[in-house]
Structure formats: C-alpha cells, structure tokens
Amino acid sequence: AQSVTQLGSHVSVSEGALVLLRCNYSSSVPPYLFWYVQYPNQGLQLLLKYTSAATLVKGINGFEAEFKKSETSFHLTKPSAHMSDAAEYFCAVSVPLGSNYQLIWGAGTKLIIKP
Amino acid sequence: DTEVTQTPKHLVMGMTNKKSLKCEQHMGHRAMYWYKQKAKKPPELMFVYSYEKLSINESVPSRFSPECPNSSLLNLHLHALQPEDSALYLCASSQSGGLAGYSETQYFGPGTRLLVL
Numbered sequence: 560a561q562s563v564t565q566l567g568s569h570v571s572v573s574e575g576a577l578v579l580l581r582c583n584y585s586s587s588v589p590p591y592l593f594w595y596v597q598y599p600n601q602g603l604q605l606l607l608k609y610t611s612a613a614t615l616v617k618g619i620n621g622f623e624a625e626f627k628k629s630e631t632s633f634h635l636t637k638p639s640a641h642m643s644d645a646a647e648y649f650c651a652v653s654v655p656l657g658s659n660y661q662l663i664w665g666a667g668t669k670l671i672i673k674p
Numbered sequence: 675d676t677e678v679t680q681t682p683k684h685l686v687m688g689m690t691n692k693k694s695l696k697c698e699q700h701m702g703h704r705a706m707y708w709y710k711q712k713a714k715k716p717p718e719l720m721f722v723y724s725y726e727k728l729s730i731n732e733s734v735p736s737r738f739s740p741e742c743p744n745s746s747l748l749n750l751h752l753h754a755l756q757p758e759d760s761a762l763y764l765c766a767s768s769q770s771g772g773l774a775g776y777s778e779t780q781y782f783g784p785g786t787r788l789l790v791l
Contacts, residue, residue, distance in 0.1 A: 591777045602678070602764055602782035603717070610777040649716055653776050659705075659729050660775040664716030 561586045561654040565665035573673045578637040580668050582624075582650035585631060591653040592633045593662065594624055598646045606648075609633060620644070645672045677701075678783035680765050686789045689755060695786045697748040697765030705771025706748040707780065708740060709764040717764055723748060724771035755790045762787050 566581040584590055591610050595603040607618025614626045624635045633650060647669050651662040678699045687693050697706065705724045709717035722730035723742040731740075737759075739751040748765055762785040768778040 593779075595782075600784075600787075602680075602784045603766075604782070605779050608777070608779060651716075655776075656730060658773060659722055659724060659771055660773075660778075661719050661722070661730070662780065667714070667716055 561590075561652055561663050563650050563652050563663055563665040565648075565650050565668050567668055568666065569669045569671060571671040571673060572640045574642055575639050578622075578635070578640045578644065578670065580635040580648050580650075580670065582633045582635065582665060583631050584633060584650075584652045586652055586654070592624075592626065593651045593653070594618065594622070594633075594635050595649045595651065596620075596646050597649065597667075603649065606635070640670075640672050642672050642674065645670055678765055678767055678781050680763075680783035680786050682786055683784070684787050684789075686791065687752065687755065688791055689757075691755075692751070692753045694752065695750040695763055695765075695788075697750075697783055698746055699767040699781070699783075700746055701767065701781065702745075703767035703769055703781070704745055705768045705775060705778070706742060707766040707768075708748070708750055709766065710759075711762040711764055711785070713761075721750075722771060724775075729771070752788075755788075757790050760788055760790045 564583045593608045594606040607616045609626045617623045650665040708720040711717045720734045721740045726742045741749040764785045765783045766780040768780045
C-alpha cells in the first residue's frame with residue numbers, strides 16, 4: 560500500500576538558516592508527489608509537485624524538492640528561512656482509488672522559525 | 675483566477691440542526707472534493723465529484739450529504755451531527771479528476787470551521 564512518512568512533527572530553524580523537511584514515500588507505481596503548505600486558519604496551497612519531468616522541482620516562495628528514487632524520498636528545502644515560512648507542511652502522494660485518484664497525506668511537519 | 679471560495683467561514687450548530695456548507699470555483703474545473711481536517715492532522719477525503727457525478731464516498735456517515743448542482747458549485751448538507759464532527763471542512767477542485775487526476779493539482783478553499791455543540 561502506498562504511504563507517506565514525514566520525519567519530525569516539528570522542525571525549528573533560525574531565520575536565515577536552511578530549511579529541510581523530510582518526506583519518504585512508498586509506492587508500487589511511479590509516484591506523483593506533492594508538497595502543500597497550510598498557514599494558520601487557512602486552506603492548503605500547493606508549493607510544488609513532482610510529475611517525473613525533472614528530479615529537482617522548484618516551487619513557490621523559494622522552496623524546492625529533489626526526487627530520489629533510490630532513497631524513496633522527496634525532501635523539501637529552502638536555502639534561507641523567513642519568518643513568513645512558519646506554517647504546517649504536508650507531503651502527499653497520488654494513488655488510484657477506483658476510477659479516480661486520491662492524495663495520501665503525510666502527518667505534516669510544523670515549521671517554526673526562530674528570530 | 676485560482677480561487678476556491680467557501681461559505682460560511684465559521685459555523686456553530688446544535689446536534690439537531692440542519693445546515694449547509696457551500697463551495698464555489700470558477701476555474702472551469704470538473705472535479706470537486708470535500709475533506710475533513712481535525713486539528714494538527716492531515717485532511718481526510720470525504721467525497722469526490724467528477725463531472726457533477728459522485729464518484730467517491732469514503733464511507734462517510736449519512737448525516738453528511740453532498741450535492742453538486744452544477745460544475746462550479748458544491749454543497750455539503752449537514753444534519754444531526756455529533757460533537758466529534760467538529761473540524762475544518764475543506765473544499766478543493768482540480769481540472770478533471772478521474773483517470774487524468776493522477777498528476778492534477780488540487781486547489782483548496784480556506785475552509786469552514788464547524789463546531790457542533
């Protein structure tokens with residue numbers, strides 16, 4: 560069965576430091592992977608997605624993620640954290656469900672930015 | 675315009691009330707979704723509509739009743755809810771769903787925060 564594991568329910572970094580949020584997946588088929596961000600009291604917004612075109616995917620707000628098949632990982636990074644990056648981040652994989660597809664979500668990682 | 679709107683933003687209801695949540699998108703998307711999200715948890719899929727037809731019902735209790743009057747509008751009718759149904763209800767849409775939905779981005783609305791007393 561497909562699944563997504565996000566390592567660390569909370570990650571705390573200083574403003575200006577590197578952000579690294581980890582996501583590992585298990586999938587029996589080539590995966591389509593997504594990172595979404597949820598700011599407090601808001602819906603989810605797509606940061607970036609992997610659809611097999613390129614292993615390094617650039618997203619919004621300076622985030623990027625690298626797909627590594629050998630490690631079954633799709634970690635999210637940003638070179639320099641900003642206070643506005645404080646939010647909950649979800650990794651998800653698209654899996655078949657009947658004649659549709661659904662997103663299987665990781666548990667989420669709360670990113671805390673220290674001034 | 676990549677906006678999905680949801681009304682109301684907040685809703686408080688008693689266990690005997692009937693209320694409805696509304697979701698609207700004008701992106702021409704043909705797939706629409708309802709999710710339930712409890713605090714500090716990822717969203718849980720409830721229903722999927724594809725081309726105005728209900729295509730997925732994730733074993734949701736009958737006190738939740740979805741409706742898709744047209745391709746832009748999605749409703750969730752609520753009746754006789756329980757306190758454990760208190761959550762953030764998120765609506766999302768994507769281009770077409772179905773077999774093309776594998777790589778589609780889902781666009782989420784801001785949610786309706788529901789409290790059942």
